[in-house]
Amino acid sequence: MPPQKLELTWFNKDKALIPTETGKYGYTWVDPRDPRYCETHTLTVLETVTGRRNEKRDGVQYGERADLEPQSDNLLIQGESGDVLEALTRVPELRDKYVGKVKCVYIDPPFNTAQTFTHYEDNLEHSVWLTMMRDRLLHLRDLLSEDGSIWVHLDDVENHRMRMLMDEVFGSGNFVTEVVWEKTYSPRNDSKGIPAVTDTILVYRKSDQFSPNRLPRTAEMDGRYKNPDGDIKGAWKSADTTAPLAQERGYFGGIQHPISGELIYPPGSRHWVLSYSRILTSISEYGNYIAVPPSEDSLFRRAQLMGIPVEEVRSDMPDLVLATDPETFPSRSAVDRIESGNWPEMYFSQKSIGRKAHLSEVAGRIAANFLPHSEVGHNDGAIKEIRALFPGQNPFTTPKPERLLERIIHIATNPGDVVLDVFAGSGTTAAVAQKMGRRWVTCELLEDTFNRFTLPRLTKVVNGQDMGGISTSKSERIDDTDNGLPEGMTPDEAQKLTSLLNKAIKEHDDLKKSADIKALKALVKTKNSGDVVNWLGGGGFTVAKLAPSCYDYTPETGYTHLTDAATGETLIASVAANLGFHLSASDPHFSGRRNNEHLAVVEGVLTEAKVGDLMAHLPEGHSILFAATNLDEGVRDVVRSYKNGSRVVHVPLDLFPFGEEEEN
Incomplete structure (x- = not known):
C-alpha cells in the first residue's frame, strides 16, 4: 500500500497504551517496546457451550436460514480488546486460524462522548481514543481476508477523525462508503440543540476483491409479480420495452400490432430493449412477421418521435410487419395465441406491446448507504429485544437492533464466513452471526457484562431460547x-x-x-x-478468557520480572506464544515446535544435565531453543558445543530486552 500523503497527527501518536486497571477503560502512555505492551497474552479455555436445535412444527412457516447448518467453531472471550487482538494475530494456533481469514469486522467502539455509561467509561481524551483505535485497526486489518470489509459504528463526535485514521490504516482507496443509520423514529423534544437521529458506520475494504452481496427481495416486491398467462417459467411482471438510444445502437424500427394493425415505435430517442433477433423470435409466435423497408409515413413518424429532420432518420432500419392482408386485422392467429397463454418474452396484449421480467431471473436489491429504521430497526426496538431476553433489567443505553447487524452481515459475508466484533457488549453481533450460519469471534472487557449478559444471551441463542430479533420475521x-x-x-x-x-x-x-x-x-x-421462523437453535461456542500477565516491568528500575502467575502451564503457553512456537501438548519432552526447532521451557535452573537429557531426545537435523527462568553458569557454552543450532534464552530478560538505559 503506498504511503499516505495526508495523515492525522495527535499528541503521543508514537507512544503505546496499556490499561491502568484490569477490566476498565483507562490507559497509560508507554514506550512501544515496553514489555507490558509487547507481551502476547494467551487464552485460557473455560468451557464449551453446545446448543440444542429445535424440531420443526407443522403449520409453521420456515425461512431458508432455518435450514442452514448451525456453526460451532465460534469463540467468546472475556478480556481487553487490544490484548485479545494481539492473541488472535500472534499466538501461533490462533494466528493460523484467523489472520487473513476474517470476512467481516463490525465494531461499535466507545463513542468518546464525555459521558459515563452504566457498563463502561466513555470519556477518553481524543489522543488516547485515537491511539487505542489505531492499534486495534492495525490488528483488524491483518485479520481481514483480502475480500473482507470492516464496519466501524460511530456518532458525530469522532467520525471525522476516524475517517482520516482509517484512510491511514487501510488506504483512502479502500474506502467503500459512509452508511447512515436512522437510529430513532422520534427525536427528543427537550433537546436544546439539534437532536441527532442518525449514527454513522464507516465501511472500508481490505482490497478491491471485496464484493458486497445484494439484499434479498421483500415479500412486497415479489408480490408485484403475477402469472396471468400460466407462464411455465413462473411469475412475471411487465418491464420496460425500450431503453435510451446510445449512438444509434439497437433496433428502433416499427412493430405492427397484430390486433389493431398499427405500427408501434419506441418513444423519443429510444430503442427496443431487446435485440432485433429476440423480438422477431417472440412476435413470430403471433403470426408471420417479415422485415420491410420503412415507408415515407414510417420515416416521418420516427422523425417526429425523435425530434429530428426526416432526412436524418436511418432508412436502413426495417419495420416488422405481418405478411397478411391489412383488411384481416385483428389477426385470428394472434387472437388465438393471446388466448392460449404462456406468452413469449415480447408479448402483445389487446392494445399494446409488453416485455416480461420473470421473478426467477431477477437479482436481489442493491444495498444503499442509508438504513432507515423501518428496514433495520432503531434503538428503542433494540432495547425491547434486550429486555425480552433479560426481563426487569435495562442493561444497555444504546444497544443495536438485530436487523441492523443482519443487514451488515448479509452484505459483507456468506454462510460459514467469520465475523469479528471486539466490543461485544450484549453480544448482538455474535447472536446475529450465529442465527445467519456464520462463524464468529467476539470479546467483552467487563467481567460483569460478560457474565450477566453476553454469555447468557449467546447460550440462549444456541439453545433456541431466543426467538426475538431476526429469529422470526414478522408478517x-x-x-x-x-x-x-x-x-x-x-x-x-x-x-x-x-x-x-x-x-x-x-x-x-x-x-x-x-x-x-x-x-x-x-x-x-x-x-x-404470516410470520416466518428463521432460527431453530443449535451450534455452540468456546468460552475463553485472557490468561494473566506473566511479565511486569518497573520503569523506576528498568527491570522486567515474572509475575506470580508465571508458572506451570501458564508460563509454558506464554513463552511459546511470545517466541512464536506452536504448543506440543502430546510431546513428553518438548513444550513447543516451530518447523525443525523444538522449544524447551524450563521453570527453574537450566543445567548441563538438563541440556544433555533433552539433547538425547532430539531428532537428527533438529535443534532446541531452551527458555529458562534461571541459567547455570556456562550453560550457553554447553548448548553451543552441540553444534546443531540450538540456543538459550533467559525468561523474561531475553524475551523483552528493554530497560531504563534504552529509554534514555
Missing part, C-alpha cells in the same frame, strides 16, 4: 390481486384504502353490494404473509 401486507396493485401503490397503502372505504360505506348497505365497490376492493386486495 407483512402483500399484494393479493390478480394483476398487481395500481402502479405506485404499496400493500400498506392498499390496506389503508380498503379500511377507509369500509368505514365510509359502513352505514350504506346498497354501496356494500355495489359491483363497482367490489371491483375497487378487488383492485387493492392484500393479505397477511
